[in-house]
Amino acid sequence: MQQMIRADIDALVAGIADGTRLAIPANYAGVAMAATAALIRRGVRDLHLVCVPTSGLQADMLIGAGAVASVESSAVTLDEFGTGPRFVEAVRRGSIRLMDATCPAIHAALQAAQKGLPFMPLRGIIGSDLLNHRSDWKVIDNPFAEGEPIVLLPAIAPDVALFHAPLADREGNVWIGRRRELLTMAQASARTLVSVERIQEESLLDDERWAAGTLPALYVEGIAEVRKGAWPVGLWDSYGADGRVLAAYARAARSDEGFAAFMTDFLESGAPAEAAE
């Protein structure tokens, strides 16, 4: 079990190859930003992002760095700092393939993969232009109610799920608390890589109270310990978002030059210690 724990964040993301279909969580669920910086430093290319069910800084930076071929998401938002500026620019240039979705559709499609099903039906959506641009989404007649249409979504089975969490143990169990979409993401994906704030000696499964909020090691391929690994995004139960840095990014990333300058600093310093003050 010891080999599950990786030496550092670069070793963790070594398992994410060019062309990976990569599932990443929303801003509130534990975003692996230190791992994202490591991916960008390495020059990863052609990622197919599956945002569960939205993304923010993480997707925007990867898009700006030229690492993304397609984005399946219900939104790319820096929350109060607006829409991801590099996402907006990539849309304008047509440099990424867009798979616009709606939140519960992404959850449902991952649940299909989680259950080994080829598709999942979902209410709503009919009459939305999303449907006109998603040739992979089908409308059928509900076989149990004649003349009643319903949308079918093909299962989403990502190659890799990548997220950040507060705590894991030496066996590779990861504490996800109430963020149950992380369990769905992990079970739907072929492999799961997790950065955590802290790795503890005692097994999370030894205590029922922790066990209920734990993603078992069964679904986890690798873990790396990295303090403030979600910074400048916040981490539930741990720290808030660094609004100053997010605001600076939102301003800088409106231009190619501003984004490049921001990223040079971010990738070099990237130091959460600095952010801690």
Place this chain on the structure above:
Amino acid sequence: MTPCNERELLISVIAGLLDGCRHVAVGASSPVPGSAALLARHRTHGRLRVSILRSLRNNFFTNGGVELFDCAAQGRIDAFFLSGGQIDGAGNINLVGTGGYPQSEVRWSGSFGSAYLYFLVPRVILFREEHTRRVLVDKVDFISAPGTSPPNVPRRGGPYALVTNLALFEFDRARGRFALRSIHPGHGLEEVLDNTGFAFDRPEQVPPTPVPDEATLALLRGPIREEIAETYPEFAARAFAA
């Protein structure tokens, strides 16, 4: 007591639309609807359940991001709030962008859960402070979520009202149109007509939107300001009059 400001009026208008609800959910980046839901909860002496996303004290979901949608699908959410970069006269909302798709000239964040919740939550209140022809258009460029559906499409939810910084509209689902219900104090019918890009119904005499009474203002400036500060501290510091 200091007279009510614009934000307080909007909060009071929205709270009035939540009468009779058992559970109101409030999405991200929604401080005015959040305050309105909390005000409505005070009026029911706590019987109304309010779920505010991103709040710790007012968020009871334990099943991750999917629970809001499942809860709506189970019929356990009576009211929710949506907005739009564009909203049209048929109640269609656009959260995606303008000027073509996929290569949009203006691109917004995305549709979020709108294409689902608009179908499943009985009272969806559209809230957009900016009341201009840029926002309130005859026809949206992209339908994130449609205002109405053909009768064979299962749907119990949809637009209920539209609140802007000028006026309150109600949505008539049978006609698929908005009807002007009241105009906020300090604004007039001409201004509403000039700034609305879609046709709407209206009574011969459009009444003014009632301003909140002193008891309501005291609630807003006391307990509501404190409660919303947990999720929106900057809003709580600025939005309410002294």
